[in-house]
Amino acid sequence: MYKPAAPRSLISSPPGEAAATGPNPGRCAVAHYRELDQRWHELRSHLRGTGILTRRFARKIGLQNLGELMGLLHDLGKYSSAFQNYLLSAVNYLDPDADEYVDARSKKGHIDHSSAGAQVAWRTLAPRRGVSQLVGQWVALCVASHHSGLIDCITPDGHDRFTERIEKPESSTHVAEAEQRADPDVMDRIRRLLDSPCLLEEVTQLIDRIRQRARTQKLTGTPFSHMQLGLAIRFTFSCLIAGDRIDTVHFTNPTGIRFRQGGRYHYWNELIDRLEAHLVSMPTRHAIDVRRHEISDACRNAARRPTGIYTLSVPTGGGKTLASLRFALHHAAHHRLDRIIYIIPYTSIIDQNAQVVRKVMETATPPGNARRIVLEHHSNLGAEQQTYADKLLCDDWDAPIVYTTMVQFLEALFGSGTRGVRRMHQLANSVLVFDEIQTVPLRCLHVFNQALNFLVQEGNSSAVLCTATQPLLHRVSAEKGALMLAPDAELMPDADALFKAMKRVEVHDERKGGGWSDAELADLAIKALQEEGSCLVIVNTKKAARRLYQLASSQIDTDDVFHLSTDMCAAHRKAVLKKVIDRLKTPRRRVLCISTQLIEAGVDVDFRVVIRFLAGLDSIAQAAGRCNRHGGPRPGHVYVVNPENENLDMLPDIAKGREQAQLILDRYKRDPASYDDNILGRRTMQEYYEHYFFQRKEEMSYSLSKEKFYGATLLELLSTQDTARQNYSRQQKAQPPYPLLHAHMSAARAFKAIDTLTEAVIVPYSEKGKALIEDLHGQFDAADSGPSDLDTTRELLQRAQQFTVNVHPTTLNQLMSKRAVSVLGSSGIYCLDEAFYDRNLGLSNDLVNRMETMTW
Incomplete structure (x- = not known):
């Protein structure tokens, strides 16, 4: 593992600050223009500033010289007269009658300024062969890709994309002219780095560490080494993108410098003191409070362990939000780490968890210079909730404690373009x-495991896997990618005893032959509500949620019945969930909530009874976590039921989990003692995952279209590239002429964090949603027009994320046939007619508000 030096601030010598020159750029090459005060960004300063930042970021994995070299080379092509004339013409600096003047609008995006630096690196280092050739290709690949996202070396069909790019003619790349016109000190530093033995040594050491780890783990000949090297390339590419964008923004908007923190968080101990004071002040009224303190203390005691991958196996309601934070703060302080990043599956959980932590961490007098401590980055944050500083910090996750989603995390590791990868x-x-x-x-399991191993082993990070249902990611195929847990991985000293001690519910297996009818299920829920005061029904499909809600609403007071599903936009779900939580906390207020599985993982609700449609055992356990969550004196009750005629063809994850759960529930009935008399215990869950993973092991490498990718998986595109190598050899009758073969761009374009074919529809929920749709339509004057104000439209669309429902193409076609949706000009963005949005159920295929039809 590479151990980085202590982090240094980006603010100590701001990149871009010395880059502002006078209004006459004739004396030097320029990179950018600041319209605010008609000042120019010297290209020399931009290259040096980007080099400094990229060096600093790449130092985290010991590749500081590689990083600086990429930063210095990335915009070398801007020294060409073609680019300089284009830039000067674009801001009307050149006289239109001058010989150098060009039509900047027609030239935009057509002057290649990234290939020159790539060619310098490749032509200098490749002839030296060995590691030099690999380094030359590495640098060239990142520099050539810094506007497009990492390109393929060899495409899945065997096409040599790297050679095609690196051998572009001088007339396109202007490399000779750029080298000749470059500032002498810039070219001198580039040549010194290209000739430096340190450049090759740091890459050699990285490769040796990867190979040694492969030998130790007996993974030689597997995708491991290729994948780890590919991740290192993407990591340095991230460093380059961040360095380039930060240096540019510091010039174009220098006021933003004061918001950046750059990893310089001097106050871990002060944040620790705040958390410890809060924990001391928390009352101990019930037995579960004692357990929560024990869990928190165990996390504190484990914080001095070495960096590594750890598990925190805690039953739901065990207080893992603050317990994991306690470990993270003490661990970060002890190992001098840069930040704490929480990766959450659902935005609904982020809202509640971040709020809890913010109340503890952000006081009226924040430490340092009053910069953000807890930063949220997810799609549910509307534009009105984010300040300019928040948006700036989200670009780089630049805060001590960051809350983001699994989608954003996976996009940073595998997504396309340059926006996500910079993080x-x-x-x-x-x-x-x-x-x-x-x-x-x-x-995504194998590529996720490979990436997490890389971040821990090469990036000196630690990971904590929190859940009540640990999925055994270290037990999947080691050859393709299993997590490499720390030797003493579990943070809880005796997790099995903890689960027994915190058992708060009785689980009733109520499956029956033929299944339960809707009427029977509604009766069961209403009876539970009448006897216990609150009942949560978690179903597998949106259609089932609608049917049960309508049945229950026809039999009891509609004020007592609530519906939650993804047919409702995020703002709608959030509002309903708040009502549910408020009623649950109010004595003698009855609550019957019928929801899809969106409520079952991490949402802080506490029902007396939970009815769960049969699904995977992990889902049943998570549903049970919404029952008697805070450990009341009487156990809660969880009923597992099998609905009749349930169609899960479109939900294969649930269907396959249900199949394995059925088998284990049947075994448990025959011999509960073999499962420690706990159907949701750790032993039962381990057996469930062993069978579930074995059943689905072929799906974990991220399968791709056979027609387009010739049978290769995403894992293969990012590692060995066996299929592409074979295709290349068959076509060229030779082996590829360079060492790196990864298909970065093909993999990134194929990757989707959420595997669903849906279209987004903006819905008129609440007066805010209706006004938002009106404002958006106002930006598109004609049927085929673009927006009249691009910046305003961007802001409106960001706000619209909270008022969006994702629908299947079949549903969209049905809505279109009924003229229930309108299209915003030529954008392809859909808005729903108010007549098709139900205030209780959300988006509907049928007319629900007959008097409120809207015409655009």
Whole structure:
């Protein structure tokens, strides 16, 4: 593992600050123009500033010289007269009658300024062969890709994309002219780095560490080494993108410098003191409070362990939000780590968890210079909730404690383009806390495991996998990618005893032949409500949720019945959930909530009875966590039922989990003692995952279209590239002429964190949603027009994320046939007619508000 030096601030010598020159750029090459005060960003300063930042970021994995070299080379092509004339013409600096003047609008995006630096690195280092060739290709690949996202070396069909790019003619890349016109000190530093033995040594050491780990883990000949090297390439690419964008923004908007923190968080101990004071002040009224203190103390006691991958196996309601934070703060302080990043599966959980932590961490007088301590980055944050500083910090996750989603985390590691990848380097030298780790997409398991191993082993990070249902990620195929847990991985001293001590519910297996009818299920829920005061029904499909809600509403007071599903936009779900939580806390207020599985992982609700449609055992356990959550004196009751005629064809994860759960429930009936008399205990869950993973082991490498990818998986595209190598050899009758073969761009474009074919529809929920749709339509004057104000439209669309429902293409076609949706100009963005949005159920295929039809 590479141990980075103590982090240094980005603010100590701000990149871009010395880059502002006078209004006459004739004396030097320029990179950017600041319209605010008609000042220019010297290209020399931009290259040096980017080099400094990229060096600093890449130092985290010991590749500081490689990073600086990429920073200095990335915009070398801007020294060409073609680019300089384009930039000067674009801001009307050149006289339109001058010989150098060009039509900037027609030239935009057509002047290649990234290939020159790539060619310098490749042509200098490749002829030296060995590690030099690998380093030359590495640098060239990142520099050439810094506007597009990492390109393929060899495409899945065997096409040599790297050679095609690196051998572009001088007339396109202007490399000779750029080298000749470059500032002497810039070229001198580039040549010194290219000739430096340190450049090759740091890459050689990285490769040796990866190979040694492969030998130790007996993974030689597997995708491991190729994948780890590919992740290192993407990591340095992240460093380059972040360095380039930060240096540019510091010039174009220098006021933003004061918001950046750059990893310089001097106040871990002060934050620790705040948390410890809060924990001391928490009352101990019930037995469960004693257990929560024990869990928290165990996390504190484990914080001095070495960096590594740890598990925190705690029953739901065990207080793992603050317990994991306690470990993370003490661990970060002890190992001098940069930040703590919480990765959460659902935005609904982020809202509640971040709020809890913010109340403890952010007081009226924040430490340092009053910068943000807890930063949220997820799609549910509307534009009105984010300040400019928040948006700036979200670009780089630049705060001590960051809350983000699994989707954003996976996009940073595997997504396309340059926006997400720039955050990847911030995942190093950090504590990564995964809440509800069992929700990681199954098809991503091997690439997820490989990436987490890299961040811990090369990036000096620690990971904590929090859940009541540990999914045994270290037990999947080691050859393709299993987690390499720390030797003493579990943070709880006796997790089995803890689960027995915190048992708060009785689970009733109420499956029956033929299944339960809707009427029977409604009767069961209403009876539970009448006897216990609160009941939660968790179903598998949106259709089932609608039917049961309508049945229950026809029999009892509608004020007592609530519906939750993804047919409702995020703002709608959030509002309903708040009502549910408030009523649960109010004595003698009855609550019957009928929800899809969106409520079962991590949402802090406490029902007396839970009825769960049969699904995976992990889902049943998570549902049980919403029952008697805070350990009342009487046990709660969880009923597992099998509905009749349930169609799960579109939900294969639930269907396959249900199949394995059935088998274990049947075995438990025959011999409960073999499962410690606990159907939701750790032994039962371990057996469930062993069978579930074995059944689905072929899906974990992220399968891709056979027609397009020739049978290769995403794991293969990012590692060995066996299929692409064979295709290349068959076509060229030779082996590829360079060492790195990864298909970065093909993999990134194929990758989707959420595997669903849906279209987003903006819905008119509440007066805010209706006004938002009106404002959006106002931006598109004609049927085929674009927006009249791009910045305003961007802000409106960001706000619209809270008022969006994702629908299947079949549903969208049905809505279109009924003229229930309108399209915003030529954007392809859909808005729903108010007549098709039900105030209780959300988006509907049928007319629900006949008098409120809207015409655009």
